[in-house]
Amino acid sequence: MQSKRQLLSVRLLGFPSGEGAELGTALAHPPRDGPSYSCLLGDSLQEPDLVIANGDDLSALAALLAWQPDLTRPALVIGSAGMEFPCAQLARPLDMFQMFKLLTEMARKRVDALTGMLAPEAPPVHERRRRIRLDLDTTDPADFVKMRRHAPNGGVLIVDKRGALRDHVARLLSAHQVSVEWTESAAAAVRLCAETPVSVVMINTSTPGIDPYALCSEIKRQEGADRIAVVLLVNQASGYDTARARTAGVRGLLDKPMADRHLVGALKKLLSLPP
The missing domain is CATH 3.40.50.2300 (Response regulator)
Known part of the structure; x- marks a missing residue:
């Protein structure tokens, strides 16, 4: 075999x-x-x-x-x-x-x-800057403490045509007690972001009747929604419009299908969860 x-x-x-x-x-x-x-x-x-x-x-x-x-x-x-x-x-x-x-x-x-045959000497660092500095960093560490934001305290909202992904993500995050909700409606997604604590919105771009870029823009127009991370679940064959995504405020994308370790790793970073 x-x-x-x-x-x-x-x-x-x-x-x-x-x-x-x-x-x-x-x-x-x-x-x-x-x-x-x-x-x-x-x-x-x-x-x-x-x-x-x-x-x-x-x-x-x-x-x-x-x-x-x-x-x-x-x-x-x-x-x-x-x-x-x-x-x-x-x-x-x-x-x-x-x-x-x-x-x-x-x-x-x-x-x-x-597999443990050649274990690394030190564990990887999980907190890294989004923007890499090219110059010598002489900033007072106390200034970074002042700039640091509080960790997200909301849940995950999944926009998809079925609730299967919601159930799967809820199982993956069960140890962290993170709420995971699901909807197939753009209007319901906007309302949930306005009325409930949401930190991450995951939009399956193949969901019927959903324009993921327009939905992200509508979510981001709400007061306090600047900290909501909107992520698109994209099949590479279906394409991804980088310009529209960045204009709408999309945080980034995840390819479909993806291994659980990649999905959990991305969600942990977006939710500031421990490794």
Whole structure:
């Protein structure tokens, strides 16, 4: 019996559109004797299994270091970074055969680390900035304490054509005592956000009769709704309008289908729950 291939979600950092598209195409057609790969869209809230960064882009390298790569969080730098990184590096012109060979070895070590054979020395840091600084940070720590907002205290509202996802999310978050509600109506979603404490709204973009971008805009127009995180559940084949999403105030997207660990990880960050 043929064993199931390991699937790794990949985030590409800092590549020009042409090179990024070329890498995405290559990763979509990997060698048969290694893992398969799925590139995350730019606005995806899912934590990647693997990061590939452009070594010629300072912002990408800063984001890579903030991600804190290790055996369980492998990363690859492509290009002349000009310095050593705690991860693998490949020079340009890129040899695809060498890249896939290296990625396969990284994937094997990741599995070993996750199963306890090569336990990481320190646990990953779960609280990270959304905007990576490129300069030296000399800010007084007390100023950051003043800027820090209180953790969300609302629940999760799911907009979908059926309640099955609501039941599933409620089971996943049962240990955290987070309320999870469901509706298939845009009007009901707006009303619930106005009348009940809601911290996260998850909108399935395939829900009949729902314009997810218009619904997000309507929610965000309400008083106090700036702290509500609106997340779109998107099938990559159905498309995602980045410009409309950002104009409407969408926090980001999650791809369908997704593993429970990715769903729980995203919700924990949005709700400021402990790891």
